[in-house]
Amino acid sequence: MRADEQVADLKARAPCAFEVDEVLAVIPSHWVHPEYAGSATAYHRTVIFECAATVAEDPAVVMAQQQRLLAKHQPEGQYRPLKADDPLYRGALNQLAAITLRITACRAKFKLGQNRPVAARKRVIEELRRRDRPNDARAADALQWTIDHPSPQEPPMAGDTLDQAKTKVTDAVDRLADDLEKISHQIHATPELCFHEEQAAGWLSAFLERQGARVERGVGGLPTAFRATIEGSGPGPTIAIMAEYDALPNIGHACGHNVIATAGTEAGAAIAAALGKIPFAGRIQVIGTPAEEGGAGKVRLMEAGVFEDVAAAMMIHGRCGTQVWRPTLGIIKVKCEFFGKASHASSWPWSGVNALNAMIQLFVSLDQMRQQIKPDARIHGIITKGGDQANIIPEHTASEFYLRAPSKDYCKELLRRFEGCAQGAATATGCRVTVTSDPTIHDPLKANFTMAELFGKNLERIDFPVDPDDGEAGYGSTDCGNVSQALPTIHPYIRISPDGIPGHSREFAEWAKSPLARAGMVAGAKALALTALDLVAQPEQLRRAKEEFAKTRG
Numbered sequence: 376m377r378a379d380e381q382v383a384d385l386k387a388r389a390p391c392a393f394e395v396d397e398v399l400a401v402i403p404s405h406w407v408h409p410e411y412a413g414s415a416t417a418y419h420r421t422v423i424f425e426c427a428a429t430v431a432e433d434p435a436v437v438m439a440q441q442q443r444l445l446a447k448h449q450p451e452g453q454y455r456p457l458k459a460d461d462p463l464y465r466g467a468l469n470q471l472a473a474i475t476l477r478i479t480a481c482r483a484k485f486k487l488g489q490n491r492p493v494a495a496r497k498r499v500i501e502e503l504r505r506r507d508r509p510n511d512a513r514a515a516d517a518l519q520w521t522i523d524h525p526s527p528q529e530p531p532m533a534g535d536t537l538d539q540a541k542t543k544v545t546d547a548v549d550r551l552a553d554d555l556e557k558i559s560h561q562i563h564a565t566p567e568l569c570f571h572e573e574q575a576a577g578w579l580s581a582f583l584e585r586q587g588a589r590v591e592r593g594v595g596g597l598p599t600a601f602r603a604t605i606e607g608s609g610p611g612p613t614i615a616i617m618a619e620y621d622a623l624p625n626i627g628h629a630c631g632h633n634v635i636a637t638a639g640t641e642a643g644a645a646i647a648a649a650l651g652k653i654p655f656a657g658r659i660q661v662i663g664t665p666a667e668e669g670g671a672g673k674v675r676l677m678e679a680g681v682f683e684d685v686a687a688a689m690m691i692h693g694r695c696g697t698q699v700w701r702p703t704l705g706i707i708k709v710k711c712e713f714f715g716k717a718s719h720a721s722s723w724p725w726s727g728v729n730a731l732n733a734m735i736q737l738f739v740s741l742d743q744m745r746q747q748i749k750p751d752a753r754i755h756g757i758i759t760k761g762g763d764q765a766n767i768i769p770e771h772t773a774s775e776f777y778l779r780a781p782s783k784d785y786c787k788e789l790l791r792r793f794e795g796c797a798q799g800a801a802t803a804t805g806c807r808v809t810v811t812s813d814p815t816i817h818d819p820l821k822a823n824f825t826m827a828e829l830f831g832k833n834l835e836r837i838d839f840p841v842d843p844d845d846g847e848a849g850y851g852s853t854d855c856g857n858v859s860q861a862l863p864t865i866h867p868y869i870r871i872s873p874d875g876i877p878g879h880s881r882e883f884a885e886w887a888k889s890p891l892a893r894a895g896m897v898a899g900a901k902a903l904a905l906t907a908l909d910l911v912a913q914p915e916q917l918r919r920a921k922e923e924f925a926k927t928r929g
């Protein structure tokens with residue numbers, strides 16, 4: 376049609392290009408990565424046709440082209456030839472254009488996994504030949520071609536060096552995976568609570584040291600913190616990969632920190648093992664950060680200056696899906712105590728002042744307040760002391776609450792309203808109340824899409840699928856939020872369980888030692904290592920990440 380955008384576009388820019396994507400074979404991913412269950416890898420060829428376009432709006436030319444096409448594609452005839460005087464076509468003919476595309480060049484691009492180790496490619500070829508479905512033989516031939524024609528060693532350019540370094544590092548992650556999975560299971564079987572992660576910190580730091588990293592133990596005044604450094608070719612930026620390894624009380628590694636620990640450690644260990652020294656200016660560090668669950672270890676390390684020279688930081692967290700960006704909430708932690716008066720609960724109850732009643736009243740008031748708070752805010756607590764014995768009117772009760780919201784300001788608003796509820800409960804029962812808020816406020820995560828995008832591209836490079844956000848689950852919190860407010864940081868989630876398994880549950884603890892957890896550890900380690908390499912090798916990417924950090928509000 377005359378008004379057609381495509382026609383206008385072709386007239387304006389006669390040389391054009393078309394891409395035709397041809398899938399050579401779709402194979403189960405576990406042929407390439409034995410630990411990936413369920414996903415698929417496509418080997419495909421994209422053919423790019425560069426064409427010169429000619430657009431003619433002359434009805435005679437349109438008619439001639441129509442005749443030619445019909446004669447070619449309907450050789451048996453029986454069509455109504457297009458004629459200028461045919462009342463059916465007369466109006467339409469004036470609207471039509473004849474487009475001729477002359478192919479001036481034709482190129483093909485392959486996605487064949489040339490970066491995978493030769494052994495992996497051979498295994499895939501073997502499977503393709505055995506399966507022998509349509510196109511499998513062509514994919515096998517094409518893949519064989521990549522083995523027979525290894526890319527020649529060209530003089531190193533920055534891009535090539537980075538690409539080669541990435542290939543070496545991902546191969547090293549695969550080599551180290553068995554050892555790190557063992558450590559992951561050891562940590563899982565030996566859950567250590569915040570600030571007491573002696574064994575985990577010991578195993579992880581020793582492993583990094585064996586692979587050639589320089590390890591400092593007890594950094595920032597925390598005995599279970601460590602820092603492992605892999606130096607680059609000269610002075611430059613420091614990129615930190617964070618590793619958490621603390622467990623939860625009673626339910627063990629129900630947050631999967633054994634996977635965070637080993638993925639972060641494996642990223643650094645693979646860089647050290649594969650490259651020795653990083654071929655770019657700067658350095659990469661693995662920082663062992665204790666006490667995420669309840670101790671805000673990263674805040675302590677920041678206060679002690681451990682992150683002072685860090686230009687950008689990253690970590691992964693296990694989840695029931697892979698998302699490069701997901702928000703977290705800020706938290707104010709509060710302790711609330713009521714003080715009453717003890718008395719015999721049966722013979723002199725009127726002489727007592729019941730601190731448990733005040734506590735129950737506080738919970739009831741908070742439940743009512745919950746109707747008038749914003750949907751993403753959360754208030755939840757436990758009674759840590761409810762009394763001593765049933766025949767004594769409780770004189771002292773204590774509780775702990777987390778007040779969470781997507782912004783620090785709204786957390787403070789919740790605290791103000793919490794204090795009102797506590798005061799009201801004290802007045803109603805005649806008790807005295809104290810509300811003590813923890814001076815460390817957990818900040819919500821500040822996004823860095825520049826780094827998240829690099830991380831996503833690296834997941835793509837290793838064929839690890841990213842999931843759509845489930846939309847159903849709410850948000851958690853992390854002391855990594857405070858790091859993200861101080862410097863460009865990412866905290867992507869990696870799948871280590873099937874959909875819908877909540878964190879901090881006994882089911883999630885089981886999944887944290889499953890084959891899916893190993894796949895998440897390996898993918899997390901690769902994507903962390905590759906993203907850290909991107910940031911030291913490409914100063915413009917780090918500059919973009921810093922610019923984004925400077926102009927976004929938390």
Ligand SMILES: [Zn+2]
Pocket residue numbers: 630668878879
């Ligand atoms: Zn947790």
Ligand SMILES: [Zn+2]
Pocket residue numbers: 630631632667692
């Ligand atoms: Zn966690």
